[in-house]
Amino acid sequence: MSSFAPLQRLVVTVAIIASFVTFLDGTVVNVALPAISDELGGGITTQQWVVDAYLITLSALILLAGSLSDAYGRVFIMRIGLIAFGISSVAVAAALDPLTLIISRAAQGAAGALLVPSSLALITATMRGELQSRAIGIWTAFTTGAMVVGPLMGGLFVDLLSWRFVFLINVLPIAVTLVLLGRLHLPEHPRGTRVDWLSGALCAVGLGAVVFALIEQPLYGWAAPRIWITAVGGAALFTWFLLRQRHPETPMMPLSLFRVRNFGWGNLATLFVYAALALNGFVISVYLQQGAGLSATAAGLASLPVTILMILLSSRVGAWAGRLGPRLFMTVGPLMMAVGAMLLLTVAEDFSYWWQVLPSMIVLGVGLSLTVAPLTSAILGAIDADHSGIASAVNNAISRVAGLIVVAMLSTIVGGALDLGGFHSAAWVTAVLFALGGIVSWIGIRRDPIEATEPAQPAS
Template identity: 35%
Template sequence: MRRGSPAVWAFVISSTAGFMAALDNLVVTTALTAIRRDLGGGISDLEWTVNAYTLSYAVLLLLGAALGDRFGRRRIFTVGLGVFTLASLGAALAPDISTLIAARAVQGVGAAMLTPVSLTLLTAAVPAARRGLAFGAWGAVNGMAVALGPLIGGTVVEHLSWQWIFALNVPFGLLLLPLARLRLTESFGPDNRLDIPGTALASAALFGIVYAVIRGNDDGWTSAPVLAGLIAGGSLLVAFLAWERRSPAPAVPLRLFRSRAFSAVNVAATLMSLGMFGAIFLLSQFLQAGEGFSPMQAGVRMLPWTGMPIVVAPVAGLLSDRIGARNIIAVGLALQAAGLGWFAAVATADVSYAALVPALMLSGAGMALFFAPVATLLMSSVRVREQGVASGVNNALREVGGALGVAVLTAVFTAHGDYGSAQHFVDGLVPALWVGASVIGVAALTILAAPRRSTSDPADVDADEAETADADAVEAGTVESGPAAADTSAALPS
């Protein structure tokens, strides 16, 4: 990609915005102790400080992808970026824990609008021959955002204040907004109809299930609100599937799941997020509550985990086109599971930091090997015209997995331990980490169900190219022209 080309601008803008959205998943984890000291609240409030973002993010991602197809991907990207930026300012100025949780929920709304269309915008701008490398780099940037969250959060909290972990989003958002308008090419989906009933059913179902899991820790798993959430969520999910089977313009074309690659990568991504997000939520607090480190010291000591993607991710991105993304992802998931298992095996109230380093390095290398090639496998498993909804589905399931991970591993933690002492914390941490390691181990086995190479039917790709070209000719007055638009119908990487 030439410097200053539309592809480079698309990568810089989409990756930076995606980094901000992914970073805010876990940047708050090392700030939780400072937030609790400043604003008050118990572990349930801290859990909601994380999950208010991931929950609204997850349930609205499908809507964000649909809105991009209907009203223009660049337009929805900029609106989402604006909402995210304003909500970040609101979180920084929050006077109490309830206001902070509300601002985090609005942040999730903005992230849900910008994330699914960012990958589609990148696909449109990058030539087909270079998409494997571009997807790998995009995935690596997002992976590093998740991994660097605790370090960035801890450093900012210690040297400034917890408010600045949100305030720092504002100048970046203000910089990206005009760049997105000037440098990104507008594009639309092949079907401009919105599946309002399907999107509403999916969002309500996800909200009910995740809300029930989160509340189960405090209200009890047989309490009326929790049972109502599980029953209502499950019922709405069944209704959603029934509706999608007969909808003329489904929010999620169920035929996508006939692809072994698409199904495997989505199941694996959900399980990986469940195990990893829950583990990071607890480990970042263990280094403070259990080991007595300051927020920045805890973040620095996470560097063997957070720094590994910087070294490993570029190599993984380059190899994904040569040996197959599936194999790299499977190895990455296995390393993540091994890292969490190692951590659980050696964790004690007085464990030395040196004993934790190998576990952190394994987890970091595994994270890089997962995030770098996962976008390549995902986007090569569907037709060109379905990449927007595929991105929305994958991101939604990953966020649901993350929200469930924090809730489930916190439930395991609170069933066996508490914040009372270092030993009590370890008593809850160890079984929670074993659960996380087991879930990620299942994800590693799941991804092996995907074919070694993309099995997309060339005829399908050719048909999509012809259909896209016809649509461009018909919509010449409504879709902007340019180098990025010209590449929209390019073939997918094999």
Template identity: 35%
Template structure:
């Protein structure tokens, strides 16, 4: 079923496809890039052995993806506004597919890190534009429901990532977790080209200075945190990286406040909703995904399970968002985003604290089921309502850059969380034995719980109530 509507970014009427068709064409690529956030986690112990990787390498296998993703999200959105959102979206799918093949043929840690960084570049064009294209393609009355389903697809990527990674590593080898993206990408490219209508945002010049300053600042800070535990926090190069990163971040904010065409329009943060939701999502991403980076390896390193067995044991956590996120999207306009998001953060902080409290070398899997479910429900209550807040807090012309800003902050949160919690882990434990792993894991997860708890307080106190 199709209908005709006038897109404000085009002069001619455009054909609106059915909601299911649009969700499929934007959801499948978005699912791929979401999947690759966690698909590697259960393969890390195997990759560590086969490639001779260090703890720092393991962090960069995750952070190379998230940092390049974060650094280019806003630029990708801006380019999409100028040259066409559909065109940029399709480019992102193609690049992500090629980079996935490069990951699969990597034989050294640095090769995999480099290919993961290129994957992140492709993902940067896919993730924000998938939401922007979806919001533009459906009527306003269906938008909250569509965003809720979009959040559920994202939740599905989170849900099956560890299981897919584990199943592939057990049944084939770790390289196939990347080969799987290739046929999907090849098939979805013509589908997207046929279904999606081209649209444009406000034509503005690219902020290359802002891109360089923002990317350099985040990379410098994360590099310093990743290597601080091994190289001594007071060493010259660590201090230089951290102080230099902060200085670059300040320079970026000053530049953005003065340039006529900023990649990050600071006016967006005049909206209390936008400011608070981004702070909450930063703490959420840092605390949760930093913890997941270590917890995903617990069942293999400490309890001796295979990657597939480990992935299956995370399902009580990872499946819940797939169910809860669409429901949260359907009711967010009735109960308000603040209630759902604050409740979700409380659930997550409680679950992480619970996990840290019970974790030992002897603990059985059944002890993890309830806190895993609680954490999954908390994630589901966060995804769709947060996306809805972002979309509603920005004007139509700013939705692309608002989506890009939101995803940037989330991905920076992931990278910072992995770096900080891995540093806590390295300061108290190691991979040398199950006991040493637990000694590092427990304090790291406590730190993750504390970070999420901060976000819960911020959301409960500062997010506006239900829109009337």
């Protein structure tokens, strides 16, 4: 980060560490799911809820958090989020039954919602142009790397200690970030605008109800009143939420943002790409343990090539996208990941990581490196700095909702059991989702000629 001014380096560092804990906790849990199920019970339904309880509150409240960030200041909201995330992480680690664990995970997701939009908005508010693209590339390398290295760290803790320690990993990063925040003095101008709490509740309850129906319907069937009433009611509440965004003076999710071409099409690409990533991460972590018989650590190591490639390539790809535009990268990257997902169809009963999984991980790693930084830069670079908090929140909410829905539909995708046939079914669905992300990017993404010639702005 030698080309950044001292304040900009501090901003990037804070943004990386603050986002790191939420990305890490969103994925580190995957490799711990079999151990959690063995100790607390509940089978695949408990496993789905442990993941989705976190994603429900994270994805629903991240929109509210974006509004809070713009209204009251990014640093202030981030500090509250860090403290709450630390407390809820301890509660998750101490849970003695599935219900307590799921409630604590929901609280953890709510705290995490305060972190991601605030942290990324620090970058978009202090840097523009090519410098912003490079900063986002660095942020992407570490935060997306956290998403992939999480299973490895989780596996080591599960095998050597206990799954409970998996949720205490982030205590040290939180403490470091709180110290760094004390040194970060930015000329923030909180707008003090009204926050639409009702919309936040409609979004959270609506999403939660739909996800409940999707997870529980394999057990009760769609004809059961508890399923179809919940699904219809949740969809109605979420529709009410969307309708409210057309009227308030300060909407949580300004629908006008989607009229900006790169923002609208980029978020559609986000929906497909991150749904595929969530499905792929969940299925690989669980199947390699329960189906292929690997230890938790070995299952975590399976995705290590993706992490290495992300760290090596993402910042460079971010700089290239800043000069050449994001369209080519956002097309080629997801299509490469679709090929990587298809390679998982070679997994057989006679399991071999080196020939059946490693080639897929390498292709996925290159494709992911080509995709994430240009995708993030294209979406947020299309929106002015005054709305950077809410723009970041919308994009992050969409990526989390994508994962939330696809994990909720897991039983349907794999045919009720994550055996070899279910694993192959998930690989097909993952490949299709990745390919749709690439196609959407080619159709919709353009290079903004004004943004392309805009010089990088130094931090004030």
